[in-house]
Amino acid sequence: MAELPKNIVILTGAGISAESGLRTFRAEDGLWEDHPVQEVATPEGFARDPDLVQRFYDERRAQVLAAQPNPAHEALGRLEREFAGELLLVTQNIDDLHERGGASRVLHMHGEALSAWCRACDARHPWQGTLRDGPGCPACGEVAMRPDIVWFGEMPYQMERIFDALAGADLFVSIGTSGAVYPAAGFVQQAGEHGARTLELNLERSAGSHWFDETRLGAASELVPQWVNEVLAAG
Ligand code: BJW
Numbered sequence: 001m002a003e004l005p006k007n008i009v010i011l012t013g014a015g016i017s018a019e020s021g022l023r024t025f026r027a028e029d030g031l032w033e034d035h036p037v038q039e040v041a042t043p044e045g046f047a048r049d050p051d052l053v054q055r056f057y058d059e060r061r062a063q064v065l066a067a068q069p070n071p072a073h074e075a076l077g078r079l080e081r082e083f084a085g086e087l088l089l090v091t092q093n094i095d096d097l098h099e100r101g102g103a104s105r106v107l108h109m110h111g112e113a114l115s116a117w118c119r120a121c122d123a124r125h126p127w128q129g130t131l132r133d134g135p136g137c138p139a140c141g142e143v144a145m146r147p148d149i150v151w152f153g154e155m156p157y158q159m160e161r162i163f164d165a166l167a168g169a170d171l172f173v174s175i176g177t178s179g180a181v182y183p184a185a186g187f188v189q190q191a192g193e194h195g196a197r198t199l200e201l202n203l204e205r206s207a208g209s210h211w212f213d214e215t216r217l218g219a220a221s222e223l224v225p226q227w228v229n230e231v232l233a234a235g
Pocket residue numbers: 012013014015016018019024025026027041092093094110149150151152153154155156159175176177178179180181182183201202203204205206218219220221
């Protein structure tokens with residue numbers, strides 16, 4: 001390890017949940033194979049065929065509920081409990097495996113599979129069942145619930161808080177993401193411009209790999225516990 005970090009921002013992507021059995025997006029067996037992205041992950045796709053999109057996310061919700069956290073999630077939970085400095089865990093993932101791995105302060109910038117959003121009254125509700133049969137909103141009763149997911153063309157959640165954290169970080173760590181989707185793909189540059197050291201942990205080099213000070217290649221379940229041990233041992 002170089003200098004002892006005091007303020008860490010971590011960004012995770014689908015790769016950290018791959019070893020929990022949740023498929024990544026851009027791998028050969030990626031989710032988008034059966035469903036072109038325009039069909040299931042845009043507001044226009046939802047307007048065109050809401051039943052297809054609700055069915056797609058009903059299935060994703062069931063997969064999330066059946067999955068278990070792996071050693072990478074658990075290591076980040078341990079880091080949150082034991083690291084003495086500032087820590088922000090930002091995930092692009094819609095699963096709750098970070099929380100079940102022991103992290104309590106997780107920012108889901110692309111939304112959550114286990115949450116539903118009422119377009120009529122803007123309320124969000126924890127949701128484990130189907131949305132396909134058009135349930136009424138528990139708050140206002142309207143039948144206007146959609147998955148609480150950030151689709152292409154929509155604004156990710158809590159960007160201001162994330163940009164503030166990136167500006168104050170002295171270490172930015174990106175785990176299991178291809179760097180193909182913005183604004184998350186640009187976080188490494190933003191953190192670097194503010195003077196943070198930048199580290200990538202991924203199975204293969206991401207699209208923005210050249211922006212990182214250091215890249216470690218391998219499975220998240222091995223690299224993440226190893227890195228967490230280093231940070232905690234240094235502190
Ligand atoms: C392992 C591993 C193991 C595997 N261990 N590693 C042109 C230029 C720039 C931007 C745009 C553009 N045209 C359009 C845009 C904007 C657009 C965008 O980025 N499009 C790109 C396609 C270019 N972005 C948006 O529309 C976003 N909104 C936006 O920009 O608003 C305006 C704005 C302006 C200013 C500031 C802020 C905002 C919204 C993006 C919403 C993304 N939504 C999705 C789907 C919803 C969630 C869901 O259904 O699950 O989110 S898309 C999908 O991609 C999902 C993911 O969160 C996201 C990122 O994917 P991720 O996590 O990187 O997964 P993979 O599969 O790509 O990579 C996995 C990696 O893991 C791989 O590298 C593997 O090697 C690795 N791996 N096993 C370690 N065991």
